[in-house]
Amino acid sequence: MLSPALLIVCGLFIGGLALGFVGSLGYMPLIGQETFNLDAYRQILLSERFLLSFLLTFHIAFTSTVIASLLALGAALILRQSFLGRSVINFLFQINLTVPHLVGAVGILYLFSQSGVFARLAYEFSLISKPSEFPAMIFDPLAIGIIMQYVWKEIPFIGLILLANMQTIGRDYEAVAQSLGASRWQSFRHVLLPLLMPGLLTSGMIVFAFTFGAYEIPALLGQNYPAALPVLAYQAFTDVDLNARPEALAMAMIIALLSAVMIYGYARFTRRYIRK
Amino acid sequence: MSDLALEHLTKIYPGSETPAVEGVSLNVESGSLTALLGPSACGKSTILKMIAGLLTPTSGDIRFAGSSVLKQPPQSRDAVMVFQDHLLFPYLTVGENVGFGLKMRVQAKAKINRAVGEILELVQLSGLEQRKPSELSGGQQQRVALARALILRPRILLLDEPFSNLDESLRLEMQTLLKSLHAEMKTTMLFVTHDQEEAITLADKIALLLSGRLRQYDIPQNLYNHPKDREVAQFFGARNFISGRVEAGKFDCPLGQIVLPENAPADGRLLTIRPENIVIGSNASSDNSFPATIASKKFLGSQTRLELDATGQELTVLLSPNIAESLQAGTEIIIQLPRQSLWVLP
Known part of the structure; x- marks a missing residue:
């Protein structure tokens, strides 16, 4: 029953990966290159531009994931309680899941750029003497706008997974811990958090992989140099000089590999931290 | 001497008009093994959770050695509860599970390890410290849950249908173990059961609850032979x-x-x-x-x-x-x- 779906998914995924890998090795019969070499990888790994792009992309993915995970955990803990208006708050919490990333990015641009709503409000209230004095959060070196967008969008995603986990876990384990002498903080730290870790890790990894490999938000809200890795790869791929294409494909291969390695590392780091 | 006293204890859950527990008064003697007996949904577990501090009574009082504990949070009450589903922490080893309470009390690691070894020997699980709960049988898991509670030497041990998920032979084995642990440790124990045979076998005294009310509190022989009214008599067959x-x-x-x-x-x-x-x-x-x-x-x-x-x-x-x-x-x-x-x- 699963075979047709698996065939399509695996065919497209493995096929695309294989074609990209072959292209990254310099094999491009279209422009007369019919030999395999590692020149594209060598050039990329030795270039400062790539290194800076990698650091920026890692910073965006890691910071977004950590902030979104922490805020989602806090939100899930609050939404787990019974209080008046909980269903309304719960609805509002989930609503931006339906908003596309691009729409969110335009919103961030509209609100937080130096010509945006907050800059103009700050100017109107004489907090700044001209809009350009408003802190740069868009096209900035720290990628604050990009991180804000990802955090805003991913909190409900992680939060919903955690809420579902909390419902499954129930409150009995915490009751046991309290009965055994744990304070509320201890029962959270030593019981609920470890029980939530699989869900937190899984959702964190999905967010990390997505933010590490996503193109459109860094393209819209990011600076030109250094650009995020997917933006750099796209620029090279669409270069009029076809000789740049093996480098673009090598970059894509490296992004895929780094994503896999970093997801593994993130999982190990978090697990070890929580078990301490 | 009374170690635990319930005074007109009542619990009405939010949204419910019928009390789950109504006006229950009970004195549990120090070092005794007492059964809270009754059919399902008669309020037995609710009483246990109120004693443990996991539920707040609607009215009434709970006293440990004469002092009210209503304002004390669960972790300060010195009443440890063992649940029906044992609820061992799945991500911890047997040793870590048993030592959990001492770790929360910030005891030295060497002291915890020593205490874990001693209590595991008492419940006949020596050598299983490094196993995960999923690697144990149902009976072993319930022994770990007992050890996890007993290691704290609580004033009162509360057991919520601890053996109801076990098969007949394991249940008998665990009942014998509980009886011997009680004889050795002299801890005041209050256990919930719906099984009259278990209550009669184990308990020094039985408190029979029907529809949230305490109907008779007496030694097993009197409940069996001299019931207070027709419903009590019918419950005992x-x-x-x-x-x-x-x-x-x-x-x-x-x-x-x-x-x-x-x-x-x-x-x-x-x-x-x-x-x-x-x-x-x-x-x-x-x-x-x-x-x-x-x-x-x-x-x-x-x-x-x-x-x-x-x-x-x-x-x-x-x-x-x-x-x-x-x-x-x-x-x-x-x-x-x-x-x-x-x-x-x-």
Whole structure:
């Protein structure tokens, strides 16, 4: 029953990966290159531009994931309680899941750029003497706008997974811990958090992989140099000089590999931290 | 001395009009093993959770050694609860699970390890410190849950149907273990069960709860032989109830005059005798002997049940299958209601 779906998914995924890998090795019969070499990888790994792009992309993915995970955990803990208006708050919490990333990015641009709503409000209230004095959060070196967008969008995603986990876990384990002498903080730290870790890790990894490999938000809200890795790869791929294409494909291969390695590392780091 | 006292304890859950627990007052002696017995949803677990501090009573008080603990959070009460589903932390080893409470009290690691070793030896699980709960059998998991609670040497140990998920042989094994642990540690233990046999086997005293109310609190023999009212008697398996009234040490009823034991209440209107205590085939002239006809006979395995018609009064008798072999439906027999087996209810 699963075979047709698996065939399509695996065919497209493995096929695309294989074609990209072959292209990254310099094999491009279209422009007369019919030999395999590692020149594209060598050039990329030795270039400062790539290194800076990698650091920026890692910073965006890691910071977004950590902030979104922490805020989602806090939100899930609050939404787990019974209080008046909980269903309304719960609805509002989930609503931006339906908003596309691009729409969110335009919103961030509209609100937080130096010509945006907050800059103009700050100017109107004489907090700044001209809009350009408003802190740069868009096209900035720290990628604050990009991180804000990802955090805003991913909190409900992680939060919903955690809420579902909390419902499954129930409150009995915490009751046991309290009965055994744990304070509320201890029962959270030593019981609920470890029980939530699989869900937190899984959702964190999905967010990390997505933010590490996503193109459109860094393209819209990011600076030109250094650009995020997917933006750099796209620029090279669409270069009029076809000789740049093996480098673009090598970059894509490296992004895929780094994503896999970093997801593994993130999982190990978090697990070890929580078990301490 | 009373270690635990419940005073007019009532719990009404939000959104409910019927109290889950209503006006329960109880004194549990220090070092005793007490059973909270009752059918499902009669409020037993609610009482345990209120004692542990996991639920707040609607009204009433809970006292440990005379002092109210209502304002104390669960972690300060010195009452540890063992749950029905053992609820071992799946991400910790057996040793870490058992040492959890001491870790929360920020004890030194060496001290925790030593205490874990000692308590695991006590529950016969030495050498399993490094196993994960998922690698243990159901009985072993419940032993770990017991060890995890006992390592703290709590003032009161609360057990919520601890053995109900175990099969028969494991349950008997765990009951023996609990009894020996109680004898050794002298901890005040309060355990919840719906199994009257378990309560009678284990408990020094039984508190019978029906519909959230405490109906009788007494030693097992008295609950069994001298129930307070018809519902208590029925809960313990009584089936024979004869209407009448007490007059001068005798019970006047359609069967005739039945001689009562000396300690029988003087103002009852219902006579009861357990099915296994009715004697068949005695002399018609002896005390409390009456003619009866066997209406039906049913083989139940270790016993045979006879339904009798004694001058219009229906009675149930339980006999050994060997004795019942020669008796058939329609046979006329003589039954005797031994004086010491009779009890009068309001």
